[in-house]
Amino acid sequence: MSPHASDPTRRAVLGGAAGLTVAAIAGCGPGQAAEQTDEGPFTVAAADIPVGGGKVFKDRATVVTQPNPGEFHAFSAKCTHRGCLVRDIAKGKILCPCHGSAFAVADGSVVLGPAEQPLAARTVTVAGAELRIS
Numbered sequence: 001m002s003p004h005a006s007d008p009t010r011r012a013v014l015g016g017a018a019g020l021t022v023a024a025i026a027g028c029g030p031g032q033a034a035e036q037t038d039e040g041p042f043t044v045a046a047a048d049i050p051v052g053g054g055k056v057f058k059d060r061a062t063v064v065t066q067p068n069p070g071e072f073h074a075f076s077a078k079c080t081h082r083g084c085l086v087r088d089i090a091k092g093k094i095l096c097p098c099h100g101s102a103f104a105v106a107d108g109s110v111v112l113g114p115a116e117q118p119l120a121a122r123t124v125t126v127a128g129a130e131l132r133i134s
């Protein structure tokens with residue numbers, strides 16, 4: 001066996017490790033990059049919106065809520081603090097993952113800062129079993 005016989009294997013291992021490092025860096029901070037969104041009108045099924053909560057439509061940068069049965073609201077999902085997209089809804093609050101602001105599902109008002117302004121309202125038109133957001 002020559003003294004270099006193990007080199008190709010060693011290079012492959014090192015190359016593989018370098019590839020993993022690049023992949024790890026590229027995968028760093030998902031959600032931190034600029035989001036591609038379409039904020040034009042769209043339609044959702046009313047049945048998809050939980051009562052007492054809501055749903056975030058990330059690709060539409062919109063949150064649709066139903067605080068009480070049959071009462072629907074829609075808001076921009078862009079946090080009024082620094083523009084991150086809100087991500088989750090829990091216990092009647094719309095939550096921003098960036099710095100912890102929370103907004104009420106009933107009216108988009110600030111429940112917890114650092115945001116100081118409510119989420120911008122969008123228009124919801126109920127059409128049978130569907131909601132048109134504009």
Ligand code: FES
Binds near residue numbers: 084114
């Ligand atoms: S951007 Fe939402 S809390 Fe800062």
